[in-house]
Amino acid sequence: DVKVTQSSRYLVKRTGEKVFLECVQDMDHENMFWYRQDPGLGLRLIYFSYDVKMKEKGDIREGYSVSREKKERFSLILESASTNQTSMYLCAHRRRENTEAFFGQGTRLTVV
C-alpha cells in the first residue's frame, strides 16, 4: 500500500511561532509537493522538490520555506506563523511528471 505520512492531522499554533510540517513517503519517489487547500481556491502549490536538496517555489511563497535533506522526507516550515496561514496543508509525491501523485490525509493548521 502507498503510504504518505503527514506528521499531524490537526495542529493549533500561536501567531509568531515557528511551525514544522513533516511529510514522509516510502515509495522512493523523486517529486514531492506541498499544497494548501482553502475553500473556493482549490489547491495552491507552495513548494515542490524534484530531488534531494532541490526545490522550486510555487504560487505562494511568502512566509514558507522547505527542506529536503533525504529523499523520503519533505518538510514545510512556517517561519513565523500568521492567522492567514490557517489552512489545510496537503503533501503529495510522484515518481515523475507523467505519473499519479499520491496525497497524504492533510494537516489542518489553525493559527490563533
Next chain:
Amino acid sequence: GEDVEQSLFLSVREGDSSVINCTYTDSSSTYLYWYKQEPGAGLQLLTYIFSNMDMKQDQRLTVLLNKKDKHLSLRIADTQTGDSAIYFCAETSYTGGFKTIFGAGTRLFVKA
C-alpha cells in the same frame, strides 16, 4: 501564469449522468487529471489523459479533451450517492518544470 478553472458546485439526481467541466490556460499542458476528494480524506487520482488524446473511457467515467478550446470534461454515468465528493481538475506541463496546477474543485451533490 498557468490557471485551471472549474465551477464550484454541481447537483444531480441519483442515476443521472454528471458532467464536470474544466478550462485551462497553458497550451503546453501535457497531462490532465481528475482527482476525487471525499470528506476528511486526501486526493485520489480518478483518471488522466495525455494531451495527444481527445477521449478516454474507464467504466463509468468518460474524459473528453478539446485541446483547441483548452477544455476538459469528466462525465460520470449512472451517478451514485457514493460519488458525492469534490472533483479537482489538474494539469501538468513543461512550463514551470512539470509542476501540477489544480483547479478550485467542483463539489458534486448527488440527490437520492
